Amino acid sequence: MNLTQTQHIPVMLEEVMQLLQPHAGGQYIDATLGGGGHTSAILARSAPTGKVLGVDTDVQALARVKERLSYYVSEGRLLLTHGNFSDLSQIVEQAGLTSVQGILLDLGFSSDQMDTPERGFAFSTDGPLDMRLNQSLATTAADLVNEADEAELADIFWKYGEERRSRQIARRIVNQRAKGAITRTKQLADLVAAGVPYKPGAIHPATRVFQALRIAVNQELERLEAVLPQILEILSKKRADGGRREEAGRMAIIAFHSLEDRIVKEFMRREATDCLCPPHVPVCVCGHKARLRLLTPKPRMPGAQEIERNPRARSARLRAAEVVVE
Ligand SMILES: C[S@@+](CC[C@H](N)C(=O)[O-])C[C@H]1O[C@@H](n2cnc3c(N)ncnc32)[C@H](O)[C@@H]1O
Numbered sequence: 001m002n003l004t005q006t007q008h009i010p011v012m013l014e015e016v017m018q019l020l021q022p023h024a025g026g027q028y029i030d031a032t033l034g035g036g037g038h039t040s041a042i043l044a045r046s047a048p049t050g051k052v053l054g055v056d057t058d059v060q061a062l063a064r065v066k067e068r069l070s071y072y073v074s075e076g077r078l079l080l081t082h083g084n085f086s087d088l089s090q091i092v093e094q095a096g097l098t099s100v101q102g103i104l105l106d107l108g109f110s111s112d113q114m115d116t117p118e119r120g121f122a123f124s125t126d127g128p129l130d131m132r133l134n135q136s137l138a139t140t141a142a143d144l145v146n147e148a149d150e151a152e153l154a155d156i157f158w159k160y161g162e163e164r165r166s167r168q169i170a171r172r173i174v175n176q177r178a179k180g181a182i183t184r185t186k187q188l189a190d191l192v193a194a195g196v197p198y199k200p201g202a203i204h205p206a207t208r209v210f211q212a213l214r215i216a217v218n219q220e221l222e223r224l225e226a227v228l229p230q231i232l233e234i235l236s237k238k239r240a241d242g243g244r245r246e247e248a249g250r251m252a253i254i255a256f257h258s259l260e261d262r263i264v265k266e267f268m269r270r271e272a273t274d275c276l277c278p279p280h281v282p283v284c285v286c287g288h289k290a291r292l293r294l295l296t297p298k299p300r301m302p303g304a305q306e307i308e309r310n311p312r313a314r315s316a317r318l319r320a321a322e323v324v325v326e
Pocket of ligand 1: 008009010011031032033034035036037038039055056057058061083084085086106107108109110133223
């Protein structure tokens with residue numbers, strides 16, 4: 001693939017722009033830069049002075065965007081950082097952003113990663129069983145598949161893939177690897193799918209196992225849980241002079257499976273609620289005050305036209321909230 005080209009089509013782009021409302025002079029963070037699709041729209045709409053800090057854990061994604069959006073980089077409007085969004089507060093401080101208006105998380109992996117067989121995310125093409133978003137991580141999917149014990153594997157498939165055949169698949173893997181290591185995506189996909197009826201158009205029998213391994217390798221749920229309170233803090237930060245913010249900071253988060261969507265939903269609901277005391281407590285003793293206002297009480301989903309144009313958008317769930325300005 002050409003390094004400067006991206007195959008990734010940004011998901012729910014218009015909806016994200018409506019929710020984040022980028023404008024001149026604003027500071028924004030795209031913590032899942034990917035192919036830079038959302039970032040370039042934010043930069044275009046916040047011209048001539050809006051800034052974006054783009055973060056990705058994948059050095060290849062950063063290199064591609066650096067080339068593709070070099071104009072904005074040279075203008076000083078696009079700052080790029082290699083890092084994990086679970087360290088967002090530190091990354092923002094190092095980048096010197098002082099008053100951030102909007103933060104986007106578009107979770108998971110990009111088409112650029114999916115369509116590069118050597119990255120090992122796809123079961124439709126053969127590649128090494130890798131699945132690391134950050135290629136300097138120590139553990140690959142192959143390491144887990146060949147080294148984790150049977151119960152641990154079953155647990156991963158159940159917890160992160162909601163795979164009903166988790167134990168049976170774990171047993172099959174353990175039997176197979178006793179004969180030789182499982183190192184390729186196709187090898188694993190065929191092993192998982194063997195004997196399972198598969199109708200074209202239905203989800204492939206290996207889908208959940210691949211999702212589960214990717215989540216485990218990249219610690220995706222833990223990273224998401226770690227970043228949410230940091231996003232709230234960054235968006236709530238007072239101006240450098242201690243003054244009140246004129247504008248409520250906004251977060252927009254796109255999730256692609258129910259496990260991550262649940263984490264986002266519960267975080268936003270909790271932070272949008274005044275009192276968290278159990279219902280039988282007559283007078284509030286917790287003192288919790290809502291810090292968020294939900295902009296999407298129900299998640300937004302892509303329309304039929306978008307799904308037709310970009311089938312990978314079909315499972316997207318977009319939620320957004322703004323910080324309550326005191
Ligand atoms: C769905 S893609 C984003 C696509 C992007 N919005 C666009 O329009 O081109 C997700 C990106 O987030 C990155 N990513 C996933 N988890 C991350 C994390 N914990 N920290 C930083 N980047 C992460 C992936 O490497 C991938 O490039």
